[in-house]
Amino acid sequence: QKEVEQDPGPLSVPEGAIVSLNCTYSNSAFQYxxxxxxxxxxxxxxxxxxxxxGNKEDGRFTAQVDKSSKYISLFIxxxxxxxxxxxxxxxxxxxxxxxxxxxxxxxxxxx
Amino acid sequence: xAGVTQTPKFRILKIGQSMTLQCTQDMNHNYMYWYRxxxxxxxxxxxYSVGAGITDKGEVPNGYNVSRxxxxxxxxxxxxxxxxxxxxxxxxxxKGVDSYEQYFGPGTRLTVT
Numbered sequence: 001q002k003e004v005e006q007d008p009g010p011l012s013v014p015e016g017a018i019v020s021l022n023c024t025y026s027n028s029a030f031q032y033x034x035x036x037x038x039x040x041x042x043x044x045x046x047x048x049x050x051x052x053x054g055n056k057e058d059g060r061f062t063a064q065v066d067k068s069s070k071y072i073s074l075f076i077x078x079x080x081x082x083x084x085x086x087x088x089x090x091x092x093x094x095x096x097x098x099x100x101x102x103x104x105x106x107x108x109x110x111x
Numbered sequence: 112x113a114g115v116t117q118t119p120k121f122r123i124l125k126i127g128q129s130m131t132l133q134c135t136q137d138m139n140h141n142y143m144y145w146y147r148x149x150x151x152x153x154x155x156x157x158x159y160s161v162g163a164g165i166t167d168k169g170e171v172p173n174g175y176n177v178s179r180x181x182x183x184x185x186x187x188x189x190x191x192x193x194x195x196x197x198x199x200x201x202x203x204x205x206k207g208v209d210s211y212e213q214y215f216g217p218g219t220r221l222t223v224t
Contacts, residue, residue, distance in 0.1 A: 008151055032211050043115075043201050043215030044154070051211075088153060096161055097142050097205050098169070099213060101153040 003027050006089055006102030015111050019076040023089035023102045026070060030100070031093025033065050035074045038086040038104070047087075048074065079109045113137050115216035117202050123222045124192045132187040132219050134202030142205040143185040144213065145169075145177065147198040154201065160185055192223045 006023045013019055021035075032051040036044035048063040050056045056063045062075040076083055089102040118133045136143065141162050146154040156169030160179040174196055176188040185204075189196060199220050203213040 004153075006153070034211070041218075043203075043217050045215065046212045049211055092211060096159060096167075097208070097211070097213070098144075098156060098159060099154075101155075103151055103153045 001026050004089065004091060004100055004102045007105055008103050010106040010108065012108045012110065013079055015079060015081060015109055017079050017109070019074075019079050019083070019107060019109075021074040021076075021087050021089075021105050021107070023072050024070055025072070025091055025100075027091065027094075027100070028070075029094050030091040032091070033063070033072050034090040034092065034099070035061075035063060036088040036090055036101075038088060040085070044088055051093075076107075079107075081109050081111055084108045115202055115204055115214050117200075117216035117219050119219060120217070121220045123224065124189075126192060126194065126223060128192050129188070129190050130192070130221075132189070132200055132202075132221075134185045134187065134216060135183050136185075136202075136204040136214070137183065138204060138206070138214065139182060140204035140214075141182070141207045142213075143179065144203045144205070145175070145185070145187045146201045146203065147171065147196075148201060148218075149198050157187065157200075189221075194223050197221060197223045 034049040035047045037047045038044040064073040086104040090099045144159045145157040158177040160166045202216045
């Protein structure tokens with residue numbers, strides 16, 4: 001069983017749609033949960049992080065964690081063409097701040 | 112602040128050649144990391160460092176070496192390049208134990224033919 005599973009997509013939605021991105025994980029040692037956004041030919045940048053079950057909201061973005069099911073989600077409301085990117089889930093809390101990444105989901109928001 | 116910088120941006124190597132990928136951060140971060148990203152495969156950790164003089168292997172270290180003589184610099188050395196090392200390489204840094212975020216550089220695209 002892979003430590004992290006992320007649906008690679010690709011996902012194509014119209015502008016204004018609600019987007020749901022999901023990851024499952026198997027390692028109970030993971031303590032914090034992150035979403036990185038990566039634009040084409042750029043390095044990843046941190047979008048959101050949380051360390052507890054429940055929802056965390058930041059503008060149009062909501063990160064959801066369910067530790068009992070080992071499942072995390074990122075919701076994007078009112079999606080914009082500028083949200084077109086690859087979204088990577090990432091998990092940490094093991095030694096020395098090492099992160100374990102999902103495969104990434106390619107999202108395209110078309111006008 | 113420049114953040115994390117990487118050079119070169121692109122490089123084509125012949126099989127068996129060697130090269131060093133440079134990474135520098137100006138944020139005085141203790142932790143630094145090297146990842147490789149293959150299409151559809153996410154990021155895999157190659158090596159990491161928790162401070163000057165201290166390095167350790169990640170998930171996929173074979174064919175690579177690192178050194179950390181200063182806080183700012185964390186070069187990645189490829190010896191005897193192989194086609195399997197064709198990838199995009201990212202360097203990242205993190206402040207320390209109380210900080211979760213890793214800051215990434217822009218990447219180096221390497222092709223080995």
